[in-house]
Amino acid sequence: TELEVTHWWTSGGEAAAVAELANAFNANTDHEWVDGAIAGSSGVARPIIISRIIGGEPMGATQLNHGRQAEELIEAGLLLDITDVAEANGWMDVVNPSNLLSACTVDGRVYCAPVNIHSTQWIWLSHDAFEKAGTAVPANWDEFVAAGPALREAGVVPLAMGQQQWQTNLAFGALAVALLPEASWRAVNVDKDASVAAGPDYTRVFEAFDDARKLAVGSNVNDWNMATNMVITGEAGAQIHGDWAQGEFAVAGQVAGEDYSCLPGLGFREVLDTGGDAFYFPVTDDEDIEAAQKELAALLLSPEVQVAFNLKKGSLPVRGDIDMSAANDCMQKGIEILNSGGVLPSADMAFTQDTITQIDELMTTFWNTPDMTVAEVQESYAKIIASAD
Amino acid sequence: MADPVQFTGPHGPKPKTPFSRRNIMLYGTLIVVSLYYLVPLYVMIVTSLKGMPEIRMGNIFAPPMEITFEPWVKAWSQACTGLNCDGLSRGFWNSVQITIPSVLASIIIASVNGYALANWRFKGANVFFGILIFGAFIPYQVMIYPIVIMLREMGLYTKLGGLVIVHSIFGMPILTLLFRNYFASLPEELFKAARVDGARFWGIYFRIMLPMSMPIFVVAVILQVTGIWNDFLFGVIYAKPDSYPMTVQLNNIVNSVQGVKEYNVNMAATLLTGAVPLFIYFVSGKLFVRGVAAGAVKG
């Protein structure tokens, strides 16, 4: 059976990773992977995916960030219950951290297959750039801020940042995780406590964020991978970005530790949030397709596929029980943190997409409005947290 | 000729220089403005013929030092989207298959509407027309879900027929306006004569009105080919991956950055995608102006 799979993985590293999934599916089952890639981020892809589902002509499987995005589709009975697959394959035991699976679970039923873990608390540093500036490669955020003037001096943009809204927000989230005590972080990002968001702990985060925006002046690129490319070529000193950035480094043939470094938690707190990608399977009334869907679901979490996929994608596997020794330096760091339990839930799970969009907007406004003060942005932020549901 | 006459003082045509101030101003302005219009095309073409190293050197206006058709080949048949590495070629036939019936259907419907509005003036016609014009202003995005639901109910969702309907619906306001104005400008007596001759609604439409409407049909064809060929939103939402139009591929090529942006491939892809409407423009420019004159001027 042909199974159409939609996703928005179209950058170099991503496409290579998808190819692993497709090859495995074509090789290990009697079915065929029909690729439905749509470029241009989830904003473009999502209406298409949802239209297809509510229009009664769903694809076989689709990527969605798991978390609250799919809640309503599940409630409307549009997504396939794959609890039987999960049980048969013992997902409850192997998925690590376990909250990944709970994000797929509604009322005790499993509706999605998580495929990877993405964490966003990373800063990527170009060795080349720091060499030009004549400073050592920083070991944490503060050192990096201190090296800023030297980098400027050397004609290097200290911090690369793409213009898309979610990237600014991502940087903010990374700073928050790195700089906040865990309790404060949880108070805001899990319990939505606006008073903490308005408090002094958060003031420090916004101040750091203010530093970041000053360091990023002169970074005129749009896409995240363009920003990553600036780090790869040494045009920029660093980029705060998710772990998928290392896919780009890999495609460019760079070696972690030699050409570039990565600091999880910005070098302060070795914790990662555990968002990630998952595949959902829309309900069809075609039994063949349903069988194929379930086979795909099972395959996605199989150890071989997990290894192959995540190596290409630069993300962490969702199973703790597989051998990732082939992974590079940075990925190893991530696995260590995971294994040591330094795990936070991801924003995708805590906030609705609506709230995230609002925060995205706020951060972007702040980032691009030099007149906006730290106090102002913090106040607006607290307001959004207060109204989040 | 008769014997030459001797004139004193000015006679014959007033002497002119080809470089009168007026001509310099006139042609100067036209040429400068033309540059503004041509520069992007020039940049697209030049860039699409350069290799990536040359592009990185930075001058987008410099002509290629070494002409390469590699980007064109890549854009047409090799560029990747996700796993599919067959470039635009995949979408080309889809686009053709979508465009032809959509253009035909939307024009037929709109011309019949325009004809009914201009010549038959049934009750409430103006109200419908007013709503149609209002419809021209509705942002497409708003209509996505209602139309998905409608097409689902009709069983046409993700079918070519559904896409044709969608294009017809969204082409209707402006086309109807043009056709209505055009038909209203034809002599009403022709219509009366045909009625006396016993022709009815369709008879008059096909036998009398259609043969006289070449110019406005040219305009409609151009507008619709351009619009439908270039459409991305409806193509991606109301079709399936195996029937996605070329613009979806274009969007994928342009937006899926693999490493560095391959500007030359992007430009080649852009030119390839625009080729069909551009071709139609170049061959029918004159008719277009004439048709626009017929459809737009008469209020």
Add this chain to the structure above:
Amino acid sequence: MSSKVAAMPMAFTAVGIFVIATLWTVYHSFTNSKLLPKSELIGFDQYQRLWDSDRWILSIKNLAIYGACSMVFSLVIGFVLAALLDQKIRLESLFRTIFLYPFALSFIVTGLVWQWILTPEFGVQHIVRSLGWESFTFDPLFNPDIVIYGILIAGLWQGTGLVMCLMLAGLRGIDQEVWKAARVDGIPAWKTYIFVVIPMMKPVFVTTLVLIASGIIKLYDLVVAQTSGGPGLASEVPAKYVYDYMFGGQNLGQGFAASTMMLVGVLIALIPFAYLEFGGRKKHG
């Protein structure tokens, strides 16, 4: 009877799509629909939030600036070009084709090309600087204060050709004797255009305005292709707000509220037009 049958698609579209869908949209703007449309009403919350949103206000402002400039410049440039082409010049069809061809390209393509030309690192700014004028700065797409004009440049490039065509058609429809009368009166050509010819071209201007205005309201692709609304939120427009909230933010209600506001704006703008188009000419029915 056939006339009514033939008008069915139109009636269906007018009522079935435009009216029903509009009502559907308006209704759902009063709900808390998120990913999927829901029908419980929640009052004016979405509107309150909408008008509290800086981004929405900014979008409206941008649209206002873009719309006003686009209208004025399209009409002015389109008319001037048409007037120039109407001077019995050589190579008229060549010039006409040059002005018109961008209209064949989609906004995505337009946005892409102009994004590129306007990028400081290798676009116009780079060229001028490399010619020796080091301090020259022209970075509309990266300067929040003028980014909307950067989009305008591209929008005009794409759309003025059609306006020029319409205007040319209108000019060709003017009674030549009026021109002669003005020459005998000794009126210079530019005055004749402004005081005599333009007022005579009202129907053309009406059609043109409908075309331009319906395009302006729907402005979306161009912004996405050229700036994605950036830098920051500096080039956001209402249609993008609608789209982002409906599909990115998964807050249909908010998107619907925004689009309802857009429709209200359109209605207000259309009233004078409807009056012009239908009100003044009842007699000819």
Add this chain to the structure above:
Amino acid sequence: MNSVEIKNLDLNFGAVKVLQNLNLDIKQGEFVVLLGSSGCGKSTLLNCIAGLLEVSGGQLFINGKNVTWSEPNERGIGMVFQSYALYPQMTVKGNLTFGLKNAKMPKDEIEKRVARAAEILQIEPLLDRKPAALSGGQRQRVAIGRALVRDVDVFLFDEPLSNLDAKLRADLRVEIKKLHQQLQNTMIYVTHDQIEAMTLADRIAIMKGGKIMQLGSPDEIYNRPQNLYVADFIGSPSMDFFEGHLENGVFTMGDIALPMADYEYANGPVSGPAIVGIRPEHILTGDQTAGAVTTQVTIDIVEPMGSDTLVYSSLNCKPLHIRMDGKAKVAAGETITIGFDPVSASLFDPTTEERI
């Protein structure tokens, strides 16, 4: 049985009443001209007869059949329009056969009819041309042919000549007249050109504001206009009117007294204020004045028109027109003697404006 019978016809465009309670009977074979100034409803009436406008009230009969609700092609009428309304994309033959094909007439019958019409109208050599390649006169013949082939009882003409120049107009007028003599169909002809009306009509209906003011033969209309409107409307230049008093069969205006003994009164002799109307050619000049009531007038303008000469003058401070022979040698400023012929004058009541 009348060929066309119009009973109490009303027609409104929305609130505008264009035709009001109009009655008209036309006999078989009659040539009736509808004459009136622009906007008086002539075309509207014709369109009602043709079925191109739906009547608001009243009935229409053609050949005794009530056709009020019939389609245009079922009424047995053919129509010739001002612009001819030939189908530009069809050949002459296509134009002629379009109606017949619509009626699903057999091929050979169509051929026969086209041949006959082409012969009558002498357009055989043109059958394969497109209308654009025809002269004005030829186009008109084709337009008539279109009605002819359909073998209709009633021909309707809506100002078929008004787009043409004077010379052609005169020629085609004669052709239409000949055609009528040959075919003997009923013809209803709309015009606002008096010459056309006078020369073509068996009867003329003068219309004003959607009403028929007078219906009669050209001679009646010209020489015995029923009311002031008709009197003023017909004739170029029109009648000159002078107010005065009618007493004991003598009409007095200023110091001129006209004995109206031989005048044919509409309802017998009356007395009271009256208006006299005199046509320019009924003013006697030169030798003719002998024996008539005369007066002296000064010439303002002389318009030589070739076959005759028009003289503008005034009498009792009212304009007076005089039509003289084309060879009369008179000049502006001259004073001449003129005489009146009471028999050819018309008298009207100043209040009702009706003929006395």
Add this chain to the structure above:
Amino acid sequence: MNSVEIKNLDLNFGAVKVLQNLNLDIKQGEFVVLLGSSGCGKSTLLNCIAGLLEVSGGQLFINGKNVTWSEPNERGIGMVFQSYALYPQMTVKGNLTFGLKNAKMPKDEIEKRVARAAEILQIEPLLDRKPAALSGGQRQRVAIGRALVRDVDVFLFDEPLSNLDAKLRADLRVEIKKLHQQLQNTMIYVTHDQIEAMTLADRIAIMKGGKIMQLGSPDEIYNRPQNLYVADFIGSPSMDFFEGHLENGVFTMGDIALPMADYEYANGPVSGPAIVGIRPEHILTGDQTAGAVTTQVTIDIVEPMGSDTLVYSSLNCKPLHIRMDGKAKVAAGETITIGFDPVSASLFDPTTEERI
């Protein structure tokens, strides 16, 4: 000094020669009408005089000044167009003053001129209306006013009446005539309506194919046409022509012999084949035939036209038109006796087509 002098004027549109070596002198205050069929170059000539078309060769003088290269507004001409070409969005006053304001004329002078023009043309009450709210006649007056306020020497009219209906045409014709008498400006008037030409002109220039065929007073043109073209062109219905032979002062056609003793020969008596042209009103009927050469003809069609009656007949198998009195009672099919008046006939040479 002539008001307008045209010397050896040539005008080509590309390869098409529209005017060729045309000469025309017009005296101060003269009313000259350019008459000719459609496409003969009348408008073109007028546009050359106005400076709206650039001449290809030759010279133009207005009031003795060489204006060949002058701008239209510098030539001292005013022009009235067929469509009037009023500026539709300006009031009547705006239309009148637009040119003056543009010439930076002082305000009070403008007011004075507008007041004068408005008085002459009697359009004072209309000054604040827009052209759309005016009747055809009023529009024309405004168009004339536009030339009037500019105080020009020469008025040019390009078929100013041809868009109007017959009645209005007749009225406005008279107004233009009066205006000319009042203003005494030079006027050049283009038309293809003979009646207009005959009634308005001091001199008529008959044009054909870009050349002037005859230039003369209306009387000359009508009664002594210079050549066959002019003879045929002027008069409605036109002259009837019969071929025959001229020998010893007697013209013979078929069995009719006309003694041409009193005929005014153009260049003295000649002999040889000739064509005689006779106008319908010069055919004698009834009592008038006494003493004239007579023959019998049968009537084909009778057209009563009110003031006179036109009779269609034939003579020697050629059509013959007869204009009779409006009260003549004749009917188709009747045979009547007609007579010829040699003095009012015209004779032409069949080869050169010139008047004999």
